Amino acid sequence: MTIETIPTAPIDGQVPGTSGLRKTVSVFSAPGYLETYTQSILNAISPQGAVLVMGGDGRYFNRAAMASILRIAAANGVARVIVGQNGLLSTPAASHLIRKRGANGGLILSASHNPGGPKGDFGLKYNIANGGPAPEAVTDAIVARASQITHYTMTTEDAPDLSECRETQLGDMVIEVVDPVADYVALMEELFDFDSMRRMIADGFTLRFDAMHAVTGPYATEILERRLGAPAGSVINAIPSEDFGGGHPDPNPVWAKPLYDLMLRPDAPDFGAASDGDGDRNMILGRGIYVTPSDSLALLAANAHLVPGYRNGIAGVARSMPTSAASDRVAARLGVEAFQTPTGWKFFGNLLDAGRVTLCGEESAGTGSNHVREKDGLWAVLMWLNILAVRKCSVAELVRDHWAQYGRDYYSRHDFEGISTDAATRLMDRLVANLPALPGQQAGELTVTGAEDFCYTDPVDGSVSTGQGVILTFDGEARAMLRLSGTGTQGATLRVYLEQYAPPGSAHDQDTQTALSKVIRATHDLAQIEHFTGRHAPDVIT
Numbered sequence: 001m002t003i004e005t006i007p008t009a010p011i012d013g014q015v016p017g018t019s020g021l022r023k024t025v026s027v028f029s030a031p032g033y034l035e036t037y038t039q040s041i042l043n044a045i046s047p048q049g050a051v052l053v054m055g056g057d058g059r060y061f062n063r064a065a066m067a068s069i070l071r072i073a074a075a076n077g078v079a080r081v082i083v084g085q086n087g088l089l090s091t092p093a094a095s096h097l098i099r100k101r102g103a104n105g106g107l108i109l110s111a112s113h114n115p116g117g118p119k120g121d122f123g124l125k126y127n128i129a130n131g132g133p134a135p136e137a138v139t140d141a142i143v144a145r146a147s148q149i150t151h152y153t154m155t156t157e158d159a160p161d162l163s164e165c166r167e168t169q170l171g172d173m174v175i176e177v178v179d180p181v182a183d184y185v186a187l188m189e190e191l192f193d194f195d196s197m198r199r200m201i202a203d204g205f206t207l208r209f210d211a212m213h214a215v216t217g218p219y220a221t222e223i224l225e226r227r228l229g230a231p232a233g234s235v236i237n238a239i240p241s242e243d244f245g246g247g248h249p250d251p252n253p254v255w256a257k258p259l260y261d262l263m264l265r266p267d268a269p270d271f272g273a274a275s276d277g278d279g280d281r282n283m284i285l286g287r288g289i290y291v292t293p294s295d296s297l298a299l300l301a302a303n304a305h306l307v308p309g310y311r312n313g314i315a316g317v318a319r320s321m322p323t324s325a326a327s328d329r330v331a332a333r334l335g336v337e338a339f340q341t342p343t344g345w346k347f348f349g350n351l352l353d354a355g356r357v358t359l360c361g362e363e364s365a366g367t368g369s370n371h372v373r374e375k376d377g378l379w380a381v382l383m384w385l386n387i388l389a390v391r392k393c394s395v396a397e398l399v400r401d402h403w404a405q406y407g408r409d410y411y412s413r414h415d416f417e418g419i420s421t422d423a424a425t426r427l428m429d430r431l432v433a434n435l436p437a438l439p440g441q442q443a444g445e446l447t448v449t450g451a452e453d454f455c456y457t458d459p460v461d462g463s464v465s466t467g468q469g470v471i472l473t474f475d476g477e478a479r480a481m482l483r484l485s486g487t488g489t490q491g492a493t494l495r496v497y498l499e500q501y502a503p504p505g506s507a508h509d510q511d512t513q514t515a516l517s518k519v520i521r522a523t524h525d526l527a528q529i530e531h532f533t534g535r536h537a538p539d540v541i542t
Contacts, residue, residue: 001171002156003075008036014146016139018344020125022111025061028122032152034065038072038107039152041126044141045105048077053098053127055089055180056109057215057278058240059116062087063162065109065124070159072152074173081173084180087162088240090215090279092368092376093184095131099372100183104129110215110278113250113365117243132349132373136465181222191309191371192382194227196389201229205388206269209381210259213237213245216275219378228385249276251283251365251377252542253290264288271385271395275377280345281365282377284384286395294324294411297361299402300383301330304359306390307383309371314358318351320344321454321469322481322497323363324409333406342456342468343483349373350460363413363497400508407503410515414538415485416494416529424484424492427532431470431482434526438472443522446474454481472523477501480523494533496523513541 014021014037021037028034052073056062066087073081082101083089089097091108098106111123126134126142134142160168160175168175201207207230211217217238224230236259237245248255251274263272263285272285284291291299301317304310316337317327331338337356341347345368348360352370361367366375367383384395391398438451450473456465469483478500485493498516502508513520523529530536 001074003153004156005151005153006032006035007151008032008039008149010147010149011036014040015143016125019112019133020108020123022114022121022123025118025120025122028065028124029061034068034124035072035152035154036149037124037146038069039076040146040149041107041142042072042076043145043149044138045126047073049079050104051080051082051101052078053082053089053094053101053103053106054109055084055094056087057090058086058088058242059111059122059244059277060118060120060242061122062109062242065122066162067159068154069107070170070175071154071157074155074171075153078173080176082176082178083162085162085165085177088215088218089180090184090219092280092372092374092379093180093219095127095372095374096184096187097178098127098129098131106131108278112278113248113276113281115244115248116277117246120243127373130349130353130373132352133344133346135346135349136463181218184219185222185227187371188223188379188382191307191379192386193308193389197228197382197385200385200389205271207234207271207273207385208259208262208269209235209272210251210256210274211235211238212247212249212251212256212274212276213239213241214249214275214277214279215240216279216378219279220275223378223382244277251276251281253283254540254542256283260285260290263290271388273381273384275381276365279377280375282367282380283365284380284395286399289396289399291395291399292324292411293361293363293365293367294319294326294409295399295402296380297323297359297367298326298330298406299398300367300380300387301327301334301359302402302406303387303391304383307386310358310369315355316351316357318348318357318360320347320362321471322413322483322495323361324411324499325479325501326406326409327361329406339459342454342465345375347456347458347465350458354460356459363411403508404504407501407506408508410500410502410510410512412498412512412516413542414496414498414520415540415542416496416533416535417539418491419494419533419535421492423532424494427494427527427529428470428482428484431527435470438526443474443526445518446476446478446522448526449473449475472526474519474522478519480519482523482527494529496529496538498523
């Protein structure tokens with residue numbers, strides 16, 4: 001094996017956000033950019049003799065990027081790389097493979113729900129040995145290495161083709177190409193009662209799953225159609241494409257609108273779902289009803305005992321700070337712990353490893369459990385199907401029964417996209433500076449009862465994360481949370497999360513935006529959103 005050393009230097013902006021480093025394809029594919037960041041990761045993790053898992057969502061530039069990463073890994077003494085066939089591997093499947101094979105970590109090539117194609121986005125993140133995203137200590141080490149880098153090393157030999165499941169060599173490094181679906185499906189069969197779901201479908205239960213031209217297509221086709229017996233065509237947009245069919249692979253009512261519109265029709269299937277670019281997010285619908293991710297987490301927690309893998313109950317529930325408090329109410333009734341963490345799945349890892357929680361969720365359509373250390377879109381779909389098979393009711397009936405018992409948390413997220421970074425920063429800085437004076441202040445029809453710049457102390461290792469977003473609480477059990485997104489690649493995105501609790505016995509059938517109207521006005525007034533952004537209304541409402 002011949003190794004070449006290529007001079008490089010620190011590159012501005014190589015600082016990962018909440019889920020790895022994401023940039024446009026044009027940035028990532030610039031000469032030396034991917035290579036410099038990959039070398040920085042390896043410099044931070046002691047790669048000599050390591051076993052790594054690698055895979056991605058199939059987006060544009062994945063193949064070329066994997067070829068370069070393999071050449072760098074071989075030159076840096078990595079012993080083995082386990083990679084999905086054709087480079088495909090969903091993020092939850094990668095997490096499972098890291099754990100099952102006892103790998104040192106993994107490299108996941110994805111920008112998740114961001115658009116793909118030559119003019120789209122690309123991403124690279126490192127997952128640690130527990131299968132979860134790198135915690136802040138590891139991320140900080142990568143950033144430190146990136147700030148000091150002087151060169152990267154590569155083999156002169158080209159990386160092998162990844163289209164066949166087999167073992168090959170690149171220098172002294174073994175490259176093992178595996179079926180990306182098989183191990184994940186086997187895990188799902190351990191967790192869920194496939195027989196009860198098969199019977200439900202055989203009895204006439206209908207479903208539609210939109211893979212959004214992304215990585216979950218092969219997984220959903222194998223499980224929902226081949227294993228559970230859903231008719232062919234139940235999984236749509238099932239073939240992964242480099243530009244996600246020209247769409248935006250984000251499973252929400254805006255970007256999965258055809259499915260959303262279908263499910264609101266009187267002749268809709270019984271169940272609808274979608275997943276995103278790398279398979280870690282989900283959208284759940286029933287005939288005539290959309291289930292918010294916050295409600296989905298709460299419902300799964302309340303009914304988890306009906307599913308074989310969780311029959312002994314759950315240890316606790318964790319949610320990200322912007323996620324509604326619906327799951328907290330379930331945890332309280334079950335007598336288990338409830339945690340509020342910063343945004344980013346990495347913050348759930350310690351809680352899961354310590355056995356403090358079993359289920360986790362984020363308002364951004366991420367739900368998961370202790371079966372892996374990533375959120376898992378298809379797992380959430382199977383949880384819902386298994387629960388419906390046992391409860392023998394519709395999605396709408398299940399949701400309304402839950403609201404009757406626990407009350408409803410009306411909830412919505414308002415995104416102000418592509419605003420100037422300077423304006424977004426000034427808005428947040430001003431709001432944070434004013435927090436001490438806000439309690440007791442009148443805002444529209446509401447009174448502020450609390451205001452904080454969210455700071456999280458990890459209950460397992462004691463690590464502290466500051467500046468994680470602003471939480472405003474109001475009388476009448478209303479909340480608003482504001483933070484700047486860490487997943488975009490253009491300008492800044494201000495996310496405003498809005499919540500209004502309606503207890504059992506009150507109206508649960510209002511229009512969501514109407515129910516939230518008072519907290520919307522109060523939040524806009526306090527944050528001066530129009531003044532700083534120039535926007536009268538959000539770009540996206542979910």
